Amino acid sequence: MAFVLRKIGLFLLTLWAAVTLNFLLPRMMPGSPTDAAIAKLAQNGPVTDATRKAIEAQLGVPDGNIFEQYLGYLHQVITLDFGVSYTFYPQSVSEMIWQAFPYTVILVGFVTIIAFVLGTLIGVLTAWKRNTWLDALPTLTGSFASTFPYFWTALLLLFFAGYVFHLFPTSGAFGPTASPAMTWEFFVDVLYHAALPALTILITSLGGWIIGMRNAMINTLGDDYVTFAEANGLKGRTVAIRYAARNAILPNLTGFGLALGGVVGGSVLVEQVFGYPGIGYLLFNAVIGQDYPLMQALFLMITVSVLIANFLVDIMYGVLDPRTRR
Amino acid sequence: MTNSKTRTKRMSVIAGISVVVLLISACSIQIKSEPDPSIPDDTMLIAADKGSPMFEKIFNPYLFNKRIAASYIYEPLTAVNVLDGTQTPWLAEKVALTDARTIDYTIRRGVTWSDGEKFTPDDVAFTFNLIKKYPTLDIKGAWQHIESVETDGDHVIVHLKDDDAPAADVISLTLIVPEHIWKDVEHPDTWRDEDPVGTGPFTLGNFSSQQYTLDKNQNYWQADKVQIQHLVLPAATSELDIVTKGFDWAYSFMSNVEGTWGAANPDNKNWFPPGGVISLVPNLDKAPWDNVDLRRGIALALDKDKIADAATEEYMSKAGQTGLMLPNQKSELNPEIPNSGVIEQNTDAALASLAKAGYTLVNGTLVDANGKPFTFSVTTANGYTDWLRAIQEVRKQLSAIGIDVTIKQPQPAGYQQAIQNGDYEVAMGGMGGGNVFQAYNSLLSSEFHVKNGELAPSNFERYSDPQTDALLAEYKATIDPAKQLEISHQLQQIVYDQLPVIGLYYGGLWGLYNTSKFTGWPTAEDPYAPPQTYDSSPLLIFTKLKLATKDGE
Numbered sequence: 001m002a003f004v005l006r007k008i009g010l011f012l013l014t015l016w017a018a019v020t021l022n023f024l025l026p027r028m029m030p031g032s033p034t035d036a037a038i039a040k041l042a043q044n045g046p047v048t049d050a051t052r053k054a055i056e057a058q059l060g061v062p063d064g065n066i067f068e069q070y071l072g073y074l075h076q077v078i079t080l081d082f083g084v085s086y087t088f089y090p091q092s093v094s095e096m097i098w099q100a101f102p103y104t105v106i107l108v109g110f111v112t113i114i115a116f117v118l119g120t121l122i123g124v125l126t127a128w129k130r131n132t133w134l135d136a137l138p139t140l141t142g143s144f145a146s147t148f149p150y151f152w153t154a155l156l157l158l159f160f161a162g163y164v165f166h167l168f169p170t171s172g173a174f175g176p177t178a179s180p181a182m183t184w185e186f187f188v189d190v191l192y193h194a195a196l197p198a199l200t201i202l203i204t205s206l207g208g209w210i211i212g213m214r215n216a217m218i219n220t221l222g223d224d225y226v227t228f229a230e231a232n233g234l235k236g237r238t239v240a241i242r243y244a245a246r247n248a249i250l251p252n253l254t255g256f257g258l259a260l261g262g263v264v265g266g267s268v269l270v271e272q273v274f275g276y277p278g279i280g281y282l283l284f285n286a287v288i289g290q291d292y293p294l295m296q297a298l299f300l301m302i303t304v305s306v307l308i309a310n311f312l313v314d315i316m317y318g319v320l321d322p323r324t325r326r
Numbered sequence: 327m328t329n330s331k332t333r334t335k336r337m338s339v340i341a342g343i344s345v346v347v348l349l350i351s352a353c354s355i356q357i358k359s360e361p362d363p364s365i366p367d368d369t370m371l372i373a374a375d376k377g378s379p380m381f382e383k384i385f386n387p388y389l390f391n392k393r394i395a396a397s398y399i400y401e402p403l404t405a406v407n408v409l410d411g412t413q414t415p416w417l418a419e420k421v422a423l424t425d426a427r428t429i430d431y432t433i434r435r436g437v438t439w440s441d442g443e444k445f446t447p448d449d450v451a452f453t454f455n456l457i458k459k460y461p462t463l464d465i466k467g468a469w470q471h472i473e474s475v476e477t478d479g480d481h482v483i484v485h486l487k488d489d490d491a492p493a494a495d496v497i498s499l500t501l502i503v504p505e506h507i508w509k510d511v512e513h514p515d516t517w518r519d520e521d522p523v524g525t526g527p528f529t530l531g532n533f534s535s536q537q538y539t540l541d542k543n544q545n546y547w548q549a550d551k552v553q554i555q556h557l558v559l560p561a562a563t564s565e566l567d568i569v570t571k572g573f574d575w576a577y578s579f580m581s582n583v584e585g586t587w588g589a590a591n592p593d594n595k596n597w598f599p600p601g602g603v604i605s606l607v608p609n610l611d612k613a614p615w616d617n618v619d620l621r622r623g624i625a626l627a628l629d630k631d632k633i634a635d636a637a638t639e640e641y642m643s644k645a646g647q648t649g650l651m652l653p654n655q656k657s658e659l660n661p662e663i664p665n666s667g668v669i670e671q672n673t674d675a676a677l678a679s680l681a682k683a684g685y686t687l688v689n690g691t692l693v694d695a696n697g698k699p700f701t702f703s704v705t706t707a708n709g710y711t712d713w714l715r716a717i718q719e720v721r722k723q724l725s726a727i728g729i730d731v732t733i734k735q736p737q738p739a740g741y742q743q744a745i746q747n748g749d750y751e752v753a754m755g756g757m758g759g760g761n762v763f764q765a766y767n768s769l770l771s772s773e774f775h776v777k778n779g780e781l782a783p784s785n786f787e788r789y790s791d792p793q794t795d796a797l798l799a800e801y802k803a804t805i806d807p808a809k810q811l812e813i814s815h816q817l818q819q820i821v822y823d824q825l826p827v828i829g830l831y832y833g834g835l836w837g838l839y840n841t842s843k844f845t846g847w848p849t850a851e852d853p854y855a856p857p858q859t860y861d862s863s864p865l866l867i868f869t870k871l872k873l874a875t876k877d878g879e
Contacts, residue, residue, distance in 0.1 A: 031739025035746070037390060039707060039738035042756075048496075048768065049783030050467020055390055057462040058515070088382060089391050090516040099380075163566055171379065171562040176537035275379040275562055277535075285378050290739045 003318055011311045018303040023073050026295045027066070033059055033086040036290040059086050073296065082297040087289030093297045096282060103173050104271070104278030107194050109263045111201045116256050119209020120249065126210065127217030127248075128240045138210055146207030154200045154273040161196060168196045171275030197274045201267060205259075212255060216248035223247075250321060257313030261306030359590035361572025367843050367875055368555040373568050373576035374859035377561025380535035385522040386514070387501040388463035394860055395540055395559060398868070399440075399524035400501040403431055403450070405862040407855050408760040409599055409654040413495065414866065417450070417502055417525060418482075423805040426489040427473075429497065431482040437547040439504045440529045447477045452505035454484070460515045468497045489803035492763040499862065527552045527868050536561045551869040554844070568838065576838040577859040579712075581639060583838070593842040597849055597857050598641050600651040600832030602759035604716065606704065607745065607827045608752045611778045611788040614694075615751070619683035621825040625669045626676035627727050628720060634831035637716035644668060645829040648818040649758035649765060654853055658762055660815035663822050667829075673727065680727075692728035701730040705750040707741035713754045716830060745786040748778030755786060757827050763801055763810075766817045770794050770826060789826040844871045 031039075034056050041047050076082050082093035122142075126135040145153075162170040174180070174189045220226060221244050229239045264279060271280035279298065286294035317324045365371055375381070375394040387396040403418040415421060420432040437445040454475040457464040471493035473485045486493055504523050511517050522530055527546050531539035540557040543549070560567070568576045569590045580587050580596075587594050606624070608615035615621065630644035645651075646667025650658055659666060677687060684695050692700045704720070706713045714735065721731040736744060744750045758765045768774065768784035775790040776782045794817070801813045821827075837857020839847045848855045848867065855866035 029740070030736050031741070031743040033739075035742035036739035039742040041390065042742070047784075048467050048764075049774065050470050051390075051465055052783060054462050054465045054467070058390065087378075087391075089389065090384075090518065091382060159566075163570055170567065171564070172536045174536070176560055176562075177532070177534060179534050275377075275564070277380045281379055288737075 004315065007311060007314050011307060014307055015304065018307065019074075019077055019300065020070075022296055022299045022303060023070055025299075026290070026292050029290060031290055033290040033292065036288065037086070040289075058089060076296075077300065083293045085286075085294045086291040087285050087294065088291075093293045096294060097279070097297060097301070100277055100279045100282045103276065104280065105263065106190075107197055107276065107278060108201060108267055108280075109260075111198045112205070112256075112259050112263055115202050115205045116209055116252075116259070119206050120213045120252055122206075123210045123213020123252075124217055124240060124245050124248075127214045127221060127244075128236070130214075130218065135214075139214060142207030142210040144207070145203045146205070146211075148204060149269075150200065150204050150267065151269040151273055153204050154197070154270050157196050157200055158273055169193050173277050194276075197267075197270050197276050200270050200274075208255070209252060212252050213248065216251050217244055220244045220248045246320065250317065253313055253316065253320070257309045258306065261302070261309035264302050264305040359570055359572050359594065365558065365572075366555075368553070368873060369558060370554050370556070370574045370844060371558050371560075371572060372859065373560070373563035373573045373578065374864075375559050375561070376563050377536060379561060381533070381538060381561050382518075382535075383520045383533055384518045385530065386517050386519040387503065387522075388457065388465050388514075389518075390465065393538070395528070395530075395538070395557070396519075396522065397501065397526075397861060398528045398540060398557070398864055399522045399526045399530065400503060401524065401526045401865060402499045402501055402862055404498040405865050406495070406499065406760070407853075407866065408601070408861075408863070409651065409853050409856050410657075411495075411655070411761050413498065416862075416865065417445070418498065421494060421498060423491055423494060424483075426491045426803045426805055427486040429484040429486070429494045431484065431498075433480050433482055434547065435480065437525050438545050439506075439523050439525060440543050440545065441504075441507075441523045442545070443504065443506055445502075445504070445525050447480060447482050449505045450482045450502055451475050451477045452509065453500060453502045456503070456508060456514060457500065462515045466496055466499055468500050471497060489799075491802055491805050492761070492767070493802075495761050495764065527865065528557060531556065548869050553873045554868060554871060572840075573838070574840045574843055575857075575859065577836055577857065578838060579834070579836040580838065583641070587838050591840060591842075593840050595839055595841055595847070597837045597839075597847070598834040599654065599837075599850070599853060599856055600642065600645070601835040601856065601858075602756040602833045603645040603649050603651070603829045604637070604713065604831055604833045605645075605755055605757050605827040605829045606720070606752050607755040607787045609748055609750055609778065609788065610826065611748060612751060614683065617683045618824055619679050620685070621828060622669075623676045623678075623680035623683060623685070624724070625825055625828045626672050626679060627729075628723055628828075628830070629671040630668070630830055632723070633716050633719045636719040637712040637831055638834060642832040642834045645832050647822045647825065647829045649769065649821050649827075649829060650762070650818065651758055651832065655762065658811065658814055658818075660818045662815075663818060667818070667822055671723075677727065687728050690728050699728075699730065701732065702751045703732040703734050704752045704754065705734045705736070705741060705744050706754040707738040708735040709738065710754070712833075717754060720830075746781050746783075748776075748780075748782065748786075748788060753786070755827065756833060757829065759833075762814055763798075766814075766821070767798055770817070770820070771798055787826050789824075791820075791824070794820055841874065843874050845874050846871045 034052065037055050038047050038052055041051065085091055085093050085096050088096050122138050126138055129135055158170060161167045169192065173193050174186065178186055178189050180186065226239060226244050229243050268280035268284055271278045272284055283298050286298060381393065384392050385396045385399065386392055387400040401417050403416060404413040404421060405416045406413050417434055417437065418431040419434045422430045424430050431450065433447040433450055439445055454468065454472065458469050461469065471486050471490050473487045476483050484497060502525065507523055508514060527543055528540035529543050531541045537558065537560045542552055542555050546552060565578060565580055568578055569586050583596050587596060608621055610616050625647065634642055634644045647669050648659065648663060648667035650667065652659065652666060680692065685692050685700050694700055704717050706717055717733050721733065724731050745753050745755060757769050770789050771785060772790035772795050774783050774785035775788055782788065797813050797816055801810060804810055835856045835858050839857065841847065848857055854870065855863045
């Protein structure tokens, strides 16, 4: 119990630090939200003083000194009311996030889980069958694919599968004439549009899981208790899964916690390339537009979800590995 | 073990080869435009509005976040061709200045709102009073000039605060909204206006977050001039989309436009008229940039042809020092200014002018009176690649006369803050564009002059000169076009002599259009409107385009 309490205390302290940093960081960027809006307008022609004032008034740009702003912000965090977005005025921040959230969670979340499960299983397999083609093929292709940066894979897939061969749509989360509804057609449409971004994430992240699991597995397979289990005449699969894999999975599980927390942040680059209306794209817009309210809410979501994911992994570690409970 | 190693090696070879094949095939792929066959001949696919990445349904024409098509639905009193400043009477049949502080709008009869109600002068007066009551809606700043508005039969009389004749050009651009709908709106400053009712050529059709359509307003007061039946505006308007999806009209800079847009379809055309003068903006409140000889020296040292070529891939040409956009504003040009205002590169003259400012060339380095090398920084916005390429060329050319230029590139918001607060030595910026008086006024008027560290609304270079102010005031007080032209000539002379900013090249308006379905696009020969998809230009263009299939009639 003391273990759990200690973890909760640490969690709360980190949470406060993250929340405060989250407030300070956007304000250290040069320029104000009005400047960002004007810079955008100025590309279409000269912007007058009057326009500036009108935009300032429309946005209701931050007032009060930094301390007052901080208190207001803390109040927002507690009540989960982040006010009106600057870049998407007059819409509220929560409205924007609720719109984007499902797409990212479905796309990135789903793919991350698939990649983890698939990668870990393949990792176990490659380690168990090491130095056969069952090892070489996944390990090689995995490490080859994971060295590609996200956006490069994304661009290649977009260009060839989307623009050249017209296999998949090139942007959006659903067809231009579809409207979100709880129908089978819409669901299929969403899956069709998610295919390329999902494939990108899968291709680039699968290799990491395979190799991580394989290496941990190979280490464990050399341990005495595995040899002992084998010597006792246990079945190969039982030894691999129940004995070796259970211990080898620990480092991968940490990675999974981090990745799962990162899901909420979306995949900024992938969503950007595929024009996918998720949290990652929203975050990009918020940063470009110096949209403090939206940025604060998004970064808060991201940090909190990473913290929670790590907290859960910590607890899970305690269950899987009794040594860490001490 | 050996076996697996050979296999590993073999596999990496195969992988390597496939990557090379992939790259080679990528080089030889020619992207073709493939229009959606379900789009009929009277429907225009237009890349005007970019989703982020989805569309929000906001048609309130006064919000800065509005959908672009709000200005195809709501109309102004006059439509302006920003290339030369020509005003076309629109919802006002006639605009007359009674004197320098009274504008008399004769409101057009026979116009109806798209819901069938009659459009009246009261709607105009209501609109002005609406944006007075909610200053956040006054996005063009009409009430900085207006004292009061009254209606008189078919007339709407606008009284100005002061002698301010050029203000008419700003006020006339106000988009007019229907009183019978807007009077019941509780918070017009945050209202999204999801069901817009306007007087314009189009009404809103289907709206989804990734594409919306507009249908021709069958009761439009110029219905006979509009042949387009529908507009389709998708949210996905990346360059690849524009080239491959058969757009009829797009507004976008595209690298190698002949090889991309032009090669995708034989009917794809482009027209890039000048939209402003991209300039070096020295901070005149910071020594040594208060010295005009230094500014002239720098101007003389630069080969602006090369800068224009580097910045715009040779699409735009070098600009004159008057701030005018040629050839469109040719009638405005002061004939006494040599070479149409272009200051040609002349290194000897440049060094002479720099010497007059106290800088001499010693061992290939330009040094001041104390022997300290002369260096300065140029601030631009991160991501504005044409500006960056221009500065890199400037740096190259100035290093030839021993000046070391450094480049600062904050994010656009940071750049905006830097130029507003005077937190820069030299910046990139635009001058001119649109209305001649407004351009000179915002460039030169000491009304906008503030010290470094304070926020300047315009006049970022911080220019201040009583004689110029007097000329600007005189311009405001006259309604005689001949007199206005005379003052304009003098203002050009001042900008040419004093170099408050150093003109480099024309920024382009990047119009891409396709002539297979629609003809009558504005071109260099017939520059009736800039090819831009925003503000009042589309109104001028939509009422001019003809269906290509009807050509034979």
